[in-house]
Amino acid sequence: xxxxxxxxxxxxxxxxxxxxxxxxxxxxxxxxxxxxxxxxxxxxxxxxxxxxxxxxxxxxxxxxxxxxxxxxxxxxxxxxxxxxxxxxxxxxxxxxxxxxxxxxxxxxxxxxxxx
Amino acid sequence: xxxxxxxxxxxxxxxxxxxxxxxxxxxxxxxxxxxxxxxxxxxxxxxxxxxxxxxxxxxxxxxxxxxxxxxxxxxxxxxxxxxxxxxxxxxxxxxxxxxxxxxxxxxxxxxxxx
Numbered sequence: 485x486x487x488x489x490x491x492x493x494x495x496x497x498x499x500x501x502x503x504x505x506x507x508x509x510x511x512x513x514x515x516x517x518x519x520x521x522x523x524x525x526x527x528x529x530x531x532x533x534x535x536x537x538x539x540x541x542x543x544x545x546x547x548x549x550x551x552x553x554x555x556x557x558x559x560x561x562x563x564x565x566x567x568x569x570x571x572x573x574x575x576x577x578x579x580x581x582x583x584x585x586x587x588x589x590x591x592x593x594x595x596x597x598x599x
Numbered sequence: 600x601x602x603x604x605x606x607x608x609x610x611x612x613x614x615x616x617x618x619x620x621x622x623x624x625x626x627x628x629x630x631x632x633x634x635x636x637x638x639x640x641x642x643x644x645x646x647x648x649x650x651x652x653x654x655x656x657x658x659x660x661x662x663x664x665x666x667x668x669x670x671x672x673x674x675x676x677x678x679x680x681x682x683x684x685x686x687x688x689x690x691x692x693x694x695x696x697x698x699x700x701x702x703x704x705x706x707x708x709x710x711x712x713x
Contacts, residue, residue, distance in 0.1 A: 517700075519701065519702075521704070527687060527706065527707050527709065528601075528704065528705075528706045528707060529689060529691075529704035529707070530601070530704075531601070531701050531702070531703060531704070534701055575642065586644050586647075586655060586657055587632070587644060587702060588644075589641060589642040589643075591641055592641070592642075
């Protein structure tokens with residue numbers, strides 16, 4: 485079974501608009517971490533934001549915020565005021581305490597920002 | 600720039616050959632991870648080292664091996680290469696390898712097996 489699901493293979497957003505990238509996960513471990521990474525066409529993986537399962541507040545890093553709904557097991561990434569440089573693949577990832585040495589990545593969502 | 604370095608950036612080789620990929624973690628990080636990213640398999644965890652010792656194994660083939668040296672740099676050795684081994688290989692590092700630690704990725708080594 486897929487541990488991380490990203491249902492949007494590709495998305496478009498107008499420059500300066502906000503966009504939400506979906507991520508749902510599956511775990512029975514009460515302690516886990518959720519991560520979002522960005523991979524531009526150049527190939528490098530760039531860490532964006534982290535949310536711990538016990539964190540009371542949604543994580544925020546600049547224009548990135550995470551809409552964490554624990555009961556629904558979803559951790560959607562919200563990018564505000566999209567920029568052309570945001571065009572990239574975005575990966576949601578999870579790390580469970582019981583297998584904390586492994587990070588499981590979702591299949592990714594390709595985001596294209598249109599001028 | 601994550602602070603993780605990987606060499607070489609690109610590697611082209613032939614089937615049956617052996618290659619070595621090198622990774623230097625961020626300063627102060629003790630844990631190193633290797634990942635393979637291919638079009639059909641996505642991003643897959645291969646192996647983790649912590650302070651010189653193997654900590655966890657993922658979907659790593661027997662033809663592949665890795666080690667972490669006393670200076671904490673790591674090498675991933677790929678032997679008897681097949682066409683399907685063509686992929687982007689990432690190294691990542693974190694401070695100690697705990698569950699809530701962020702892994703910082705290097706720029707990757709793009710391997711093409713012909």
